[in-house]
Amino acid sequence: MQTHTTLAALRAQIRQWRREGASVGFVPTMGNLHAGHHALIDLARRHADRVVASIFVNPTQFGPNEDYARYPRTPDSDINGLAERGCDALFLPPVEQMYPYGTMACVQMHVPGITDILDGAFRPGHFNGVAQVVARLFNMVQPDLAVFGRKDYQQLQVIRYMAREMSFPVEIIPAPTLRESDGLAMSSRNQYLQGDERQTATRIHQTLLFMRDAARPGPADRRHRGRGHRTAGGGGLQRGLHRSAARRPVAAKVARRDRPAGVDRRAPGPHPPDRQPRVRRPLTRAPDFAPNGKDSEC
Amino acid sequence: MQTHTTLAALRAQIRQWRREGASVGFVPTMGNLHAGHHALIDLARRHADRVVASIFVNPTQFGPNEDYARYPRTPDSDINGLAERGCDALFLPPVEQMYPYGTMACVQMHVPGITDILDGAFRPGHFNGVAQVVARLFNMVQPDLAVFGRKDYQQLQVIRYMAREMSFPVEIIPAPTLRESDGLAMSSRNQYLQGDERQTATRIHQTLLFMRDAARPGPADRRHRGRGHRTAGGGGLQRGLHRSAARRPVAAKVARRDRPAGVDRRAPGPHPPDRQPRVRRPLTRAPDFAPNGKDSEC
Numbered sequence: 350m351q352t353h354t355t356l357a358a359l360r361a362q363i364r365q366w367r368r369e370g371a372s373v374g375f376v377p378t379m380g381n382l383h384a385g386h387h388a389l390i391d392l393a394r395r396h397a398d399r400v401v402a403s404i405f406v407n408p409t410q411f412g413p414n415e416d417y418a419r420y421p422r423t424p425d426s427d428i429n430g431l432a433e434r435g436c437d438a439l440f441l442p443p444v445e446q447m448y449p450y451g452t453m454a455c456v457q458m459h460v461p462g463i464t465d466i467l468d469g470a471f472r473p474g475h476f477n478g479v480a481q482v483v484a485r486l487f488n489m490v491q492p493d494l495a496v497f498g499r500k501d502y503q504q505l506q507v508i509r510y511m512a513r514e515m516s517f518p519v520e521i522i523p524a525p526t527l528r529e530s531d532g533l534a535m536s537s538r539n540q541y542l543q544g545d546e547r548q549t550a551t552r553i554h555q556t557l558l559f560m561r562d563a564a565r566p567g568p569a570d571r572r573h574r575g576r577g578h579r580t581a582g583g584g585g586l587q588r589g590l591h592r593s594a595a596r597r598p599v600a601a602k603v604a605r606r607d608r609p610a611g612v613d614r615r616a617p618g619p620h621p622p623d624r625q626p627r628v629r630r631p632l633t634r635a636p637d638f639a640p641n642g643k644d645s646e647c
Numbered sequence: 648m649q650t651h652t653t654l655a656a657l658r659a660q661i662r663q664w665r666r667e668g669a670s671v672g673f674v675p676t677m678g679n680l681h682a683g684h685h686a687l688i689d690l691a692r693r694h695a696d697r698v699v700a701s702i703f704v705n706p707t708q709f710g711p712n713e714d715y716a717r718y719p720r721t722p723d724s725d726i727n728g729l730a731e732r733g734c735d736a737l738f739l740p741p742v743e744q745m746y747p748y749g750t751m752a753c754v755q756m757h758v759p760g761i762t763d764i765l766d767g768a769f770r771p772g773h774f775n776g777v778a779q780v781v782a783r784l785f786n787m788v789q790p791d792l793a794v795f796g797r798k799d800y801q802q803l804q805v806i807r808y809m810a811r812e813m814s815f816p817v818e819i820i821p822a823p824t825l826r827e828s829d830g831l832a833m834s835s836r837n838q839y840l841q842g843d844e845r846q847t848a849t850r851i852h853q854t855l856l857f858m859r860d861a862a863r864p865g866p867a868d869r870r871h872r873g874r875g876h877r878t879a880g881g882g883g884l885q886r887g888l889h890r891s892a893a894r895r896p897v898a899a900k901v902a903r904r905d906r907p908a909g910v911d912r913r914a915p916g917p918h919p920p921d922r923q924p925r926v927r928r929p930l931t932r933a934p935d936f937a938p939n940g941k942d943s944e945c
Contacts, residue, residue, distance in 0.1 A: 356814060449812060456778070456812050457757040480754070488814045514747060514754050516654060516786045 350432040352439045356489055359440050363401070363491065371398035375492035375519075377483060380404040381421040382430050385527040385535035389496045390434045392524045396494050402431055403440040403486055408452050410478030421537055440490065447485055458484060460507050460514075468503050476507045483508055487517050494520040500527075500534045528554065648730040650737045654787055657738050661699070661789065669696035673790035673817075675781060678702035679719040680728050683825040683833035687794045688732045690822045694792050700729050701738040701784055706750050708776030719835055738788065745783055756782060758805050758812075766801050774805045781806055785817050792818040798825075798832045826852070 353359040363373060374397030376389045382404075393400045404427055411417035424441070431439055448455045457477065463469070464476035487495070497505045509521050527535045532554040533547075542550055651657040661671060672695030674687045680702075691698045702725055709715035722739070729737055746753045755775065761767070762774035785793070795803045807819050825833045830852040831845075840848055 360816070454759050454812075456809050457759065459755040459757075461752055461755065485813050488816060491816060511754050514752075515783050518658070518786060518789060 350428070350436050350439060352428060352441055354441050354443060354446070356442070356446055359401075359438070359489060362438055366399050372494075373397055373490070373492045374400045375486070375490045375495040376400065376402045376436075377486050377495065377497075378402060378404055379406045379420065379537070380427050381423050381537040382427045383535050383537065385498060385500065387430065387434050388527050389498060389524050390431065390436050392522060393494070393496045394435065396496075396522060397492070399437045400435070401438045401440060401490050401492065402436050403442070403490070405440075405442055405447060405482065405486070407447070407478060407482040408444065409448070409455065409481050410475050412472055412475065415472070416538075416541075421540065440486075442489075447482065455481060457481065458511070460511050463503070463507055463510055476504065479504055480507055480511050484511065484515075484517070487512075487519050492519055494522050496522045496524050498524045498526060500536065648726070648734050648737060650726060650739055652739050652741060652744070654740070654744055657699075657736070657787060660736055664697050670792075671695055671788070671790045672698045673784070673788045673793040674698065674700045674734075675784050675793065675795075676700060676702055677704045677718065677835070678725050679721050679835040680725045681833050681835065683796060683798065685728065685732050686825050687796060687822050688729065688734050690820060691792070691794045692733065694794075694818075694820060695790075697735045698733070699736045699738060699788050699790065700734050701740070701788070703738075703740055703745060703780065703784070705745070705776060705780040706742065707746070707753065707779050708773050710770055710773065713770070714836075714839075719838065738784075740787075745780065753779060755779065756809070758809050761801070761805055761808055774802065777802055778805055778809050782809065782813075782815070785810075785815050790817055792820050794820045794822050796822045796824060798834065 351362055353362065366373060374393030376386070376393050378386050378389075386402075390400055390402060404424065406417065406420050406422065408417055411420075428439060444452075458480045459477050460480050464480075465473075469476045483495075495508075497508055499505060505521075505523055511517070512519055512521050529535060529539075531551045533539065533551050534554065539547070539550070649660055651660065664671060672691030674684070674691050676684050676687075684700075688698055688700060702722065704715065704718050704720065706715055709718075726737060742750075756778045757775050758778050762778075763771075767774045781793075793806075795806055797803055803819075803821055809815070810817055810819050827833060827837075829849045831837065831849050832852065837845070837848070
C-alpha cells in the first residue's frame, strides 16, 4: 500500500491507475480504524478495481467545545490494518493541504434543510463541515464511487444530497453498520464511554429495535410493544422514546422533517433509495428491520 | 458540434473523448455570444484537444431586482456561432438539470472575503451564485481546464480562489478582455445602454487608463495626470476617480482588501499570478498596462 501526504503524489498514483483502465473506490475516514472501517474497505473493493482510503481529522466539522484535539489518532496501527486489508493507497493529507488558506478562509458550504435537524440541531455547523471536507476529498481523489457507513446515517444523507444536487461524478455506496456483540454500533468514540455508560449505550440500539416494532401497524403491535419494553429496560431515555413510539408515527415525522424547506414535492426526493414505499408485512425476528433489503438499515 | 441538454449525454460524449486520450477545455457562458466569447473558445482550443462550451443563465447569481428574466437569450445564433468557431460540444442544461431540488434547496457556497467587496458589495450573493454554478459545471463537464475572461475580473478571482482552495482538478486560464473600437469592453449587457450612456460608458476604460498612469511613481506622473484628465473628460465619475488616484495608492488598497479575512499572510496568496511584485519602469504608450505580460491585464 502506498501512503501519500501530498495531493500531487496521490494524483500521480491515480492517473497511473486510470491509464491502466482501473476504476477507483474511496473510503474517507478520520482514522482510529476498527472493524467497521475495514468492512467499508471490503465493500469498496467489491465495487472497484483499486481502493483509496483517507485519514483526515477534519477541523471544520468539530464545534469549539468538541473533541478535535483529543480525537484518537493512531496512524501506525491504521496503516498496518489498511495494508493487511488490501487497501491500495492511503491519503494522509496535512491540514494545510486540505485548507491551503486556513480553515477560517475556506470556501464554506451549506447543505440546506438536512444539516440543521436531528444531530445537526445539537452540533451547529457540523454537517456543513462534513460536506466541505468530502467535497474537497472528492476533488482530490476523483473516485468513481465512495463508501459511507450507515452508522452515521444523517451524514450519509448529507453526502448523498450534496453529491446528487451538485452532480459530483461519484456514486455513493452505503455500508451496513457493524455492531459489537451486545448491539452497540462500532465507533471510535465508544472508548470515551466510562463506568456504566458503555452498558447504558447498548440501550440505544435495543430501544430503536423496540420502537421499530412498536411503530408497526397491526395486531402484532401490542405484543411487541410489551416485549420491547422489557428488553430495553427502564432508563429515562428509553421511557421517553417509548412514549414517543406509543404516540406514533415518529419515523414518518422524522422523514417529513428530513425534506429540505423549499423542495418541490414533485421533484425527485433527496434520498431516493430510502424513500421506497413502506411494505406492510408480518413481523419477523430478523436482526435488523430492513423491509427493502440493504438500503433500509439505519 | 454536438448539443447536449442532459448530463448523461454530455458525460457519454466526454467519456468517449477520454477513451481517445483527448484533453478537454471548457468555456462556461450565459449565452448571447459575441466576439469576446468566441475568443475564449479560441483560447481553450489552444490548450485542449476538445472544447466544450455551456450556455446557462444561472438564476442563483441574479439578485431579486436584477435582469434574470430579461437577460438576452439567443440560442440559435449562439449555436451557429459556436459551430463556426469549431467548438466540439455545447451543453445547454435546463434549470432542473442544474438545480434538481430547486434553487431554494441547492447546496449553497460562500467564498469568503473576495465575494463581498467591490462589485460584490453592490450585488449581495452574486459571486456566491457564480461559485455555485461553476462548481456544478466543473462536476458535470470534468474538464482539464476552463477559460474565464478577465473582463469579469472579480469573478475570475472568485473562481480561481474556489478552484484552488477546494482542489478542483481544473486549471483556470484567464483570457484578455476584448474591446469595441472605442475601448468599451465587449459585454452582452452593453445593449442595455441607451441614449448617451453608450458614449459615457467609454469613459470607464479611459479613466482606468488615466488612473494607471497617475498612480505610477516618478516624474512622468504629473505629466500623465494632466493628459489623462483631458482625455477622460470632466464627468463626476471621472473627477472622483481622479481625486482617488491623486491620493494613491488605490490599487494597493484594493489589493489589500482583496485578501480574505483570516488568511495567514505567510500562506500562499489566493491569486498568485496577479500578485507578482510591481515592476517600476518608465511609462510607455502600450495599449494595456500589463507589466508582467498576459496575467496583469484587468
